[in-house]
Amino acid sequence: MNRNLLSINDLSREDIESLLATARVDFLDLSKRDIKKVPTLRGRTVIDLFYEKSTRTSISFELAGKRLSADVVNVKADSSAVGKGESLKDTTLTLNAYRPDIIVIRHPHVGAAAFVARYTDAHVINAGDGMGEHPTQCLLDIFSLQQEFRDLNGLKVAIVGDILHSRVARSNIIGFQKMGMKVTLVAPPGLLPRGVGALGVARQRAGTRSTDRPGGGNGADLNVAHSLDALADVDVIYLLRMQKERHEGGNFLPSLREYIARYQVGLRHLSGVKKVLHPGPINRGVEIEGALADSPENLILQQVEAGLAVRMAIMYRLIVDSAVADAGAAADAEAGAAKPAAEVKNIHAVG
Amino acid sequence: MSGVFVKTVVSADQLGRTIVRIAHEILERDQGLGRLAFVGIHTRGAHLAHRLARLIEQFAGQEIAVGELDISLYRDDVAARGSLTVRSRLAQPEIKGTNLPFSIDDMTIVLVDDVLFTGRTIRAAIDALFDYGRPSCIQLAVLVDRGHRELPIRPDFVGKNLPTSQGERINVRLSEVDGEDEIVLEATREGVES
Numbered sequence: 377m378n379r380n381l382l383s384i385n386d387l388s389r390e391d392i393e394s395l396l397a398t399a400r401v402d403f404l405d406l407s408k409r410d411i412k413k414v415p416t417l418r419g420r421t422v423i424d425l426f427y428e429k430s431t432r433t434s435i436s437f438e439l440a441g442k443r444l445s446a447d448v449v450n451v452k453a454d455s456s457a458v459g460k461g462e463s464l465k466d467t468t469l470t471l472n473a474y475r476p477d478i479i480v481i482r483h484p485h486v487g488a489a490a491f492v493a494r495y496t497d498a499h500v501i502n503a504g505d506g507m508g509e510h511p512t513q514c515l516l517d518i519f520s521l522q523q524e525f526r527d528l529n530g531l532k533v534a535i536v537g538d539i540l541h542s543r544v545a546r547s548n549i550i551g552f553q554k555m556g557m558k559v560t561l562v563a564p565p566g567l568l569p570r571g572v573g574a575l576g577v578a579r580q581r582a583g584t585r586s587t588d589r590p591g592g593g594n595g596a597d598l599n600v601a602h603s604l605d606a607l608a609d610v611d612v613i614y615l616l617r618m619q620k621e622r623h624e625g626g627n628f629l630p631s632l633r634e635y636i637a638r639y640q641v642g643l644r645h646l647s648g649v650k651k652v653l654h655p656g657p658i659n660r661g662v663e664i665e666g667a668l669a670d671s672p673e674n675l676i677l678q679q680v681e682a683g684l685a686v687r688m689a690i691m692y693r694l695i696v697d698s699a700v701a702d703a704g705a706a707a708d709a710e711a712g713a714a715k716p717a718a719e720v721k722n723i724h725a726v727g
Numbered sequence: 728m729s730g731v732f733v734k735t736v737v738s739a740d741q742l743g744r745t746i747v748r749i750a751h752e753i754l755e756r757d758q759g760l761g762r763l764a765f766v767g768i769h770t771r772g773a774h775l776a777h778r779l780a781r782l783i784e785q786f787a788g789q790e791i792a793v794g795e796l797d798i799s800l801y802r803d804d805v806a807a808r809g810s811l812t813v814r815s816r817l818a819q820p821e822i823k824g825t826n827l828p829f830s831i832d833d834m835t836i837v838l839v840d841d842v843l844f845t846g847r848t849i850r851a852a853i854d855a856l857f858d859y860g861r862p863s864c865i866q867l868a869v870l871v872d873r874g875h876r877e878l879p880i881r882p883d884f885v886g887k888n889l890p891t892s893q894g895e896r897i898n899v900r901l902s903e904v905d906g907e908d909e910i911v912l913e914a915t916r917e918g919v920e921s
Contacts, residue, residue, distance in 0.1 A: 401823065416800045
């Protein structure tokens with residue numbers, strides 16, 4: 377991994393596979409033990425800096441740090457000096473003076489995590505930056521899918537709902553395609569980002585089913601549809617929350633009632649679909665029918681469980697991988713380069 | 728790999744007989760086989776643990792529980808040399824984690840590893856075990872003791888004492904992972920000269 381996790385684009389497919397293998401092997405079963413804690417990050421400090429409301433992301437980052445034995449400090453913007461007018465830069469510089477090892481940041485503005493990374497020596501994890509990205513959600517979603525489907529290659533997934541305002545959608549469109557999945561976006565035109573072409577979308581006629589069109593768009597297998605009919609052809613539905621709090625001052629939908637009538641997903645849409653995911657929090661009766669929210673066809677709680685293991689793996693690998701890089705650089709400087717391969721090969725004799 | 732000197736110090740036959748001897752010693756010492764379990768440290772310690780359990784089953788007709796322990800999360804050098812271990816472990820196509828399919832409470836646990844060197848791995852393994860339960864007793868069986876302990880840890884069962892210099896390495900090769908059984912001594916030229 378790189379120094380920071382700001383975008384899902386910071387990771388290659390191999391990085392993702394390796395990171396999620398760590399989550400599965402080292403951390404998934406940890407929560408089932410009586411002693412849900414390992415000493416791995418003992419003495420390290422993690423600061424969770426949240427400028428937006430959050431339940432699962434903030435709880436899972438806090439628990440992840442604690443279960444790795446790090447000291448975890450939670451800063452909520454509404455109860456901190458931010459309310460006194462401190463800028464993000466000054467807050468970051470102040471926090472950096474405590475020498476944290478990891479800063480987790482959630483912020484309503486795009487690019488906030490990258491901005492924080494410029495002013496701290498800590499590893500920075502983007503826990504959601506406005507309508508930008510949410511890479512840890514993307515990773516836990518890929519993890520949840522891996523637990524259900526052995527091979528993600530060629531898996532067809534429809535992302536349905538308020539794509540325009542969704543940082544989850546932005547990260548997942550990139551991440552799912554990285555893993556070889558075929559992505560269809562299903563939304564009314566008003567809830568699709570204008571620049572969706574940059575993500576490799578081959579736009580279909582309104583209401584038509586998505587089709588595999590090799591060479592379509594920028595050669596990507598990303599399709600757009602404006603009707604739930606497109607769900608007939610997919611393996612997985614990824615539902616998004618209607619982000620009403622971001623709709624203020626805009627005219628994105630004719631009416632919520634019309635959206636519900638045309639785009640709410642329920643059990644009746646699951647004919648060929650195997651699983652339904654949702655990043656939470658769900659709005660029952662808006663994007664998801666109550667019966668579907670209560671059905672075992674959805675993976676919502678598995679996603680929550682995965683989130684903890686994946687976030688532990690991310691913190692662990694950020695620290696360990698950078699230590700490897702530092703050790704490698706130091707060894708190269710000392711030996712005038714060469715021969716780290718031999719050292720790695722014989723490791724079991726060292727302990 | 729210039730400047731490296733390699734020598735087989737224990738052959739496949741010798742290695743087989745050594746493991747048989749360790750199994751007999753464990754049988755001799757540990758009377759209550761019903762409360763005995765092996766816990767092997769990944770990767771080669773785990774294979775050795777399974778071999779020992781099979782042998783004891785042959786000799787005494789009693790099945791022995793076997794678990795596998797991954798100590799990466801308990802290492803004392805996450806931010807230093809040990810991170811190389813983490814990377815090489817993650818580079819393996821099928822990495823395995825800890826698997827203890829039984830309660831270790833009130834059991835006599837025989838920890839099994841291939842090479843005992845500084846003792847730090849064993850320290851980590853003991854810490855890890857205590858997070859899974861409270862064994863009544865922990866013993867240590869190793870195929871090779873190469874000296875250079877940095878902690879007050881000593882083995883209860885030793886296959887072979889191989890005094891080495893710091894510059895040398897002991898490479899235990901097992902058929903399950905390496906295709907053949909043997910113990911190899913590797914030394915860099917500097918190691919030999921010093």
